[in-house]
Amino acid sequence: MSETIKVPTMAEYMAQGKQPEVLFWVGCAGSFDDRAKKITKAFVKLLNRANVEFAVLGTEESCTGDPAKRSGNEFLFQMQAVTNIEVLNAYEVKKIVTACPHCFNTIKNEYPELGGNYEVMHHTQFLKTLLDEGRLTIEGGKFKGKRITFHDPCYLGRANNVYEAPRELIQKLEAELVEMKNCRRNGLCCGAGGAQMFKEPEKGDKDVNVERTEQALDVKPEIIAAGCPFCNTMMTDGVKAKEKESDVAVMDIAELIANAQDL
């Protein structure tokens, strides 16, 4: 069904002498990780459905440098940042949307000082404005009455105080939003941040993602909703570790909405 998606690049827009409304920053996970690619596509389908004129950088995109910075490699981070900013500024990008809270945080907060000033939105915020403006409609249907719990990504929630946009979207699905013991500003990390995604955890008596998954399973959800490709991986692994994958699905908010539309 993927044959119908339209994914123009900035270069193509430029060649036509046009500017898209928004740049979709796909991110490394969204580009390469098999699970995250599905989220990317779901979001693109929604953008197509809402007739949003967007573009991606495609092969001109590079890692924002987030995992390098949080590992302590400030040189590598700033090299990545400056390179990306050069590309973005050359295309005169004004507005960026991304489905990754790490890219969101880095571009929004850490790029301005290095010369990159853009309006940056998380995809849940962007989808919410599309709904508010009537450019996209959601039918509950499929998810009506389903128990869904939302796992706050650290880099969206605590790091940037975005708590409501993803929740409002879940409610628009007429689903039953149930909150975990630790939610919003008290949300428990999935264990991936600070470059932990790329290494084995230190010695301990449990993995963080299992702890968080247990908190989620405590509220007996049918779906664990995520808003970050890394959280998604961690929670999916957690659900597998608890052998609940046949009862509980881990889905990105964009996937939920695209699914509700039968996209």
Add this chain to the structure above:
Amino acid sequence: MNYIANIIFIVILTFGIGFFVKNVKKLFRNIKLGQDVDVSDNKSQRLKNMALIALGQSKMVRRPIAGFLHVIVYVGFIIINIEVLEIIIDGVFGTHRIGLTVLPISLYSFLIGSFEVLAALVFISVILFWIRRNIMKLKRFWKSEMTSWPKNDANYILYFEMVLMTLFLVMNATDIHFQDMNSGNIVSQYIAPLFSGLSENAIHIIERGAWWAHIVGILIFLNYLYYSKHLHILLAFPNTYYGKLTPKGQFNNVEAVTKEVKMMMDPNIDPFAAPAEGTEGEMPAKFGASDVQDLSWVSLLNAYTCTECGRCTSECPANQTGKKLSPRKIMMDTRDRLEEVGKNIDANKGEFKEDGKQLLDNYITREELWACTSCNACVEACPVSIDPLSIIMEMRRYLVMEQSAAPVELNNMMTNIENNGAPWPYNQMDRLNWKNE
């Protein structure tokens, strides 16, 4: 008239305050060992934070029971200290309850009455605190970093407050003249009968004894602060003022690196040219932090402010899952090392003499540093705006940029980013392949 009492009082007071001032100076000096940061921005927002978080205790009450009890002790502490003013005037001038001569009796009674009520409430709250710590053994008070001194310190403070409140009430209860007035003695009237069997003279001696013990106790407590986690009653104010204002996810960009990177990227800049203005083009002595002097002074202020409450650690995902990392320990280690450096400077005539130790490895291990997910839960939880994460990040920077000592997997990840612009070994030219899959 006999002036001996006044003289003794003045001597004790001078010593008590003098010693305190000496320690405050040391505190300033130690904090200034840190790196300079510009925190002169956003004064109004900073004042607002201080008013809300320190004065208004807004983050304390997020945990309702501890928060409620803490507010009582805090309000009691501040208000009852008004009474110290009277004690000092009485002590210096040899008067007795000067308030009674300068204030209308009704106002005086009202004041002392409220102090008594607060003293009783503080007493009860402190006992509840003690029970939570020692009998209920709340988990966060019994972590591995809470042994020996930190554990005793917390209890000493509670005992101190119990004794001070008792002395205040006994002092009022044994003041026969004050009891005869029978107004303002809201609580002490119930204590007074305990002494009714004694002679008037004996009661007077107890009253004087309580009075002296109370003021001496307060001076001792004042001087105990510097050695204790109780320093937060003073430092919470500057600390919340200088607390982070930018979004929690925003980590600072190292300026020296920015200059270097801009030079490398800009083909028009001659790398051998002299720096344009001033000498600020030069590289810092080292990147990141391996010892306390490499941290910003705000981080050092953070360390002195930490109350060791452990709210940070109890929210930390790494700590919750049994890893060694505890953000509270990060703060305690930083303070301990800073004290060690300070003592070293004192012992060596104002110069720090290399002691073969540092914050990294001797206090904070690499295992702790690499366990952090940078989730900001500790920062969110801290009731006095401490940022343990910034210390962890500075130390990671040192490990990676000065020592190339990242875990192997992270080195692989970084090599990938360097070579192909993604943390995994995929080709940048394949970035849009998902479109057609």
